[in-house]
Structure formats: C-alpha cells, structure tokens
Amino acid sequence: MRRLLYLLPFLLFIGVGVAFYLGFERDPRDIPSALIDKPAPTFDLPAVPGQMAQGQPATGGLSSAKLAGDVTLVNVFASWCIPCKAEHPVITRLSREQGVTVYGINYKDKPEDALTWLSRNGNPYAAIGADQDGRVSIDWGVYGVPESYLIDRKGRIRFKHVGPLTPQVVEEQILPMVKHLRQG
C-alpha cells in the first residue's frame, strides 16, 4: 500500500504525459464550430457577376431558402485559395458521382478570377453565392477557406470540416452522415 503511494507521482506524470502527447495529435487550427445543430444563417447572396456572359448557366446566387429540402453540402471557396484547388476534384466527384448537391460560397474573390477558375477547373456547384465582403461567411463562422458544411433537410448545420476535403473525409464522415440524415 505504501509502495503504491510512492508510485503515485510517477503514475500522475505518465497520465499527464499521455494527455499532452494526445494533445499533439490535435490540429490547433481545428476550432469546434459554434453552429453545429443550429439552423444555417439567413442570407441571400447574388450570383458571381458575369457568370452568364461566360456561357455558364446562371444559377441565380445562393440564399438560405435553397438549403432546405435535401441534404446539401455548402462549400466556401475562393480562386486565390490553393487548398481549394486541391479539394476541387473531391467536390466534383461528390456532386457528379456521389449524388450530393453542393452549393458554393465564393469568399472574397474577384468575380473575373472566380469565373476563370471555374471555367478552368469545372463547376460542380448547383448554385454559387458571391460573398465579396465576407460578411455572410462571418455569419457562418468561416475563419479559413476552404470550409465545408453539411446541411440537413430542415436547413440545420450538422457537420463542419475546415480545410480541404479529402477522399478519406468524404468516405468516412460525409457520405455516412448524408445517408443518415436522408433517413432521418
């Protein structure tokens, strides 16, 4: 019993060490969203100006009204954001092959740059809202693009991913969640 007492500081040290070690595994940039399970913010964003002129179908911007009905993914992107380009094929596959409606919020982008980017990389978005001053994105709690939000049929935010979507995140988190939310 007494020997155990002497071991106590050592055991405490091991415990604290393990806790700190696990802390290293966490990404400090990954801040939990305050909006999970809350209704998506009310907003009404115009389309990227000039989308028609480039021969791309004008989808009339994005508003919160469009988000209710089906499970959708809202992706915040910008042409100046390098990881957005990295995740673009993953988003494209999600929208074209995996049957998830993806909406885009074009964050603080120049319209001409956004349009060039979309015509070069393809446009997987069912509609895009241009958030030129970033105010609507602040309502969404955006702090670094790209960010993706999963919205359920009632228009509530159910999941948030900060940083580029990877095939692994899609397979392991997004698709199962979409399936679950469609049933619910």
Next chain:
Amino acid sequence: MKRLLLAVLLALSAPAAIPALAVQPDEVLPDPALESRARAISQELRCLVCQNQSIDDSNAPLARDLRLLVRDRLKAGDSDDKVMEFVTDRYGDYVLLRPPFKATTLVLWIGPFAVLLLGAAGTFLFLRGRRGVAAGADTAPLSADERRRLDALLRKDD
C-alpha cells in the same frame, strides 16, 4: 560629444519602438467614445487566423473584417455585451481571449488551484510525519542495555 550622439540616436529610435497599429485609419470611427469601446472589444477577441493575437493587433484580413463588424454593430447601437455575443454566436467561446467561467471551463479555472491545494496537503502530511519521527513519537524508548552502552560511549569522549 559621444554622449550627445547617443542621446540623439536614442531619441530617433523611440518612435520605432512603438508597435505599428493594425487598425487602419479608414477603420477608425469618427466618434472617439465609440472608437475606444471598439478598441476595448477588439482587444478581447481572438483573431482566428493567427490565434494568439487579438483582432486589434492582427493584420490578417479576417481580423480587419471582424474589426469593421464590431464597429458596425456599435454604430447600430449594440451594447458591448451584445457585440461580444454576436461574435461568440458565430465563432464560439474560442474567440474570447479570456475564457468565460462555466461548466466546460471548470478544469481550466479550478485546475491550478486544485493542484496547488493537493501539493500543499501532500507537503503538510509529509512534514507532519517527519516531525513525528524527529520527536521520537513512534520509536520505542531505549532498553536498559542500550542505555548502558550509550552512557559508556558518551563517557569515552570526555
């Protein structure tokens, strides 16, 4: 001469020691009272891009957007608490550089005092135990044989 030169150099370098302001002139509100409230609020809000800077110190574009937002809310007539609430509703308690005292932050606030108390209790118990040993509280008195040997040893020293 040398001293004069040093003094001049020191005087010249003083302005450089004042940190550059992140708040741009075009952000500043015309009403000084409102502006000083905006500054005070901005100093309490974490910039989510640089994380260890307040939005008042940070040059990140998001920090600027949040500074403008804080000023817009104040202009719209919000109280300081209302502005804070507006920002925490969107970004969570994480944006507050001073975490609030509530159930989820209890370990953070109480933890250090609990550890201090635990250490103090341990020290107290340890010292009390040792004082007991020193006072001979838990040692048996000398037997007659031991006493005789001790006397003999002490006498030899004289």
